[in-house]
Amino acid sequence: MAETPPKIRLLKGAEQDLSAATYQIHNESHTLGNALRWMLMKNPKVEFCGYSVPHPSENHIHIRIQMYDHLSSLTALIEALNDLDTLFESIEDAYKASLANGSYEVWEEKS
Amino acid sequence: MASASTSTGFDPRKHVGVRAERATNVSSTDFPGYYPDEDHSWSLEQFKEKLQVKVQRLSGRSIEFDLVGVDASIANAVRRILIAEVPSIAVEYVYVWNNTTVMADEVFAQRLGMVPLNVDPTLMEMKEAVTDQPTDRNTIVFKLAVTCERNKSAPKDSTDDSVRFVNSEVRAGHLTWVPQGEQGVVFAGKEPAPTNPNIVLMKMRPGQEVDMEMHAIKGVGKDHAKFSPVATASYRLLPLVLLNHKKPVPPELAHKFQKCFSPGVIRVDPVTNEVSVDEHNLRNETMSREALRHPEFEGCVELARMRDHFIFHVESEGPYAPERLPLESIKVMREKIATLKRAAEGLLVADSGDGDVQMADA
Numbered sequence A: 001m002a003e004t005p006p007k008i009r010l011l012k013g014a015e016q017d018l019s020a021a022t023y024q025i026h027n028e029s030h031t032l033g034n035a036l037r038w039m040l041m042k043n044p045k046v047e048f049c050g051y052s053v054p055h056p057s058e059n060h061i062h063i064r065i066q067m068y069d070h071l072s073s074l075t076a077l078i079e080a081l082n083d084l085d086t087l088f089e090s091i092e093d094a095y096k097a098s099l100a101n102g103s104y105e106v107w108e109e110k111s
Numbered sequence B: 001m002a003s004a005s006t007s008t009g010f011d012p013r014k015h016v017g018v019r020a021e022r023a024t025n026v027s028s029t030d031f032p033g034y035y036p037d038e039d040h041s042w043s044l045e046q047f048k049e050k051l052q053v054k055v056q057r058l059s060g061r062s063i064e065f066d067l068v069g070v071d072a073s074i075a076n077a078v079r080r081i082l083i084a085e086v087p088s089i090a091v092e093y094v095y096v097w098n099n100t101t102v103m104a105d106e107v108f109a110q111r112l113g114m115v116p117l118n119v120d121p122t123l124m125e126m127k128e129a130v131t132d133q134p135t136d137r138n139t140i141v142f143k144l145a146v147t148c149e150r151n152k153s154a155p156k157d158s159t160d161d162s163v164r165f166v167n168s169e170v171r172a173g174h175l176t177w178v179p180q181g182e183q184g185v186v187f188a189g190k191e192p193a194p195t196n197p198n199i200v201l202m203k204m205r206p207g208q209e210v211d212m213e214m215h216a217i218k219g220v221g222k223d224h225a226k227f228s229p230v231a232t233a234s235y236r237l238l239p240l241v242l243l244n245h246k247k248p249v250p251p252e253l254a255h256k257f258q259k260c261f262s263p264g265v266i267r268v269d270p271v272t273n274e275v276s277v278d279e280h281n282l283r284n285e286t287m288s289r290e291a292l293r294h295p296e297f298e299g300c301v302e303l304a305r306m307r308d309h310f311i312f313h314v315e316s317e318g319p320y321a322p323e324r325l326p327l328e329s330i331k332v333m334r335e336k337i338a339t340l341k342r343a344a345e346g347l348l349v350a351d352s353g354d355g356d357v358q359m360a361d362a
Helices: A030-041 A073-101 B044-050 B072-084 B105-113 B251-259 B322-354
Strands: A008-010 A020-026 A046-052 A060-067 B015-018 B052-058 B062-068 B088-099 B140-147 B169-171 B176-178 B200-203 B209-219 B230-243 B266-268 B275-277 B301-316
Touching: A008 B322, A020 A073, A030 A046, A030 A060, A030 A073, A030 B072, A030 B322, A060 A073, A073 B044, A073 B052, A073 B062, A073 B072, A073 B322, B015 B230, B052 B322, B062 B322, B072 B230, B072 B301, B072 B322, B088 B105, B105 B200, B230 B275, B251 B266, B251 B275, B301 B322
Parallel strands: none
Antiparallel strands: A008 A020, A020 A060, A046 A060, B015 B301, B052 B062, B062 B301, B088 B209, B140 B176, B140 B209, B169 B200, B230 B301, B266 B275
């Protein structure tokens, strides 16, 4: 087996200040790609964000980020990851709270 | 964007329209820059305010819960991870010592892989590479030794195979666990076994026998569906029936209108024959669009779905209690985020080192 590629790398053609760049993320799919794209689009400093799965049998995704005001797309990516984590944390907390308060129907299911 | 259907309360920002032959307003528009002079940037406080998670129904095998106030990309991540990335245990290697049945070794081995096992995946480690040595931490061993014989005490005139023969069927319950190393202590009280002992794996006749050993390992559904911990994991959007208050349903047609929907969705007032929507039963609506087929109801009603209200239905198959599955899914997602964040921060450090960005060729 060939050596494992890095988790994330910058593709050729990015701006030197990283204000516009395409990143290749290894071992990820629509699952993370679409969620991350959504969170990046929630950032008003992001001019454009899109992701793609270049080929179904290649185990990676591409994510394109273009920024306003020559800001760094890499910083925006890390910020989006932080926000995405807090988002899932609050879903987790809300789910646990709903499970704990017990106001749901419990029923017997035959297998 | 003015909507023609203001008298039904259809809101293109919140609702997905369901027309007779088309869906409308499918994509979400809550992004910065979409509406002038409106701020739609990410705010955790606002998100928490709108977020609602409510467990609706729970049984020993399945769970139904509502996830309200999130985008489809988030709900879809939860669903996709449940199917493909929450780990579970399944038979991966089968060593056949003897097989005199009519079923070929490779066909039977494939079947053994599909049997759901009750082993808690948190108690095991992933066997990452094929070259990794099996250990008591990453492999569970089962034996299967079954011989079919004639039942000598069976009545002469019996025609039932289970009476005439002993072991005429190989069932999942015939798998016997062989503890390795410290597994006897780790799995004490919860012995590894198939979740359902009654799965028929193969039929046999007197004189036939199987003798094999199986190694079960931890894996994820994207590698092979046998590792998927769920039977189904799906969501749908909450249905809405929007009545037009400017054009009420004619009282003489109220019961016909009611029959266009799932039972309990539409209420008819016994005195005035006025129709109304039962909010509690609304989620049971199948969205058959039957009401839209009748010209006499034209303009009386509009069908829609709530774009940010996801009704999840998850059926557990395997070791996880159904209420634990969404938590496992979120755990996997947060691990993915953490891994990528670490790598991205590494890239940021490498980049700021010499002021020259390193770009790959591909």
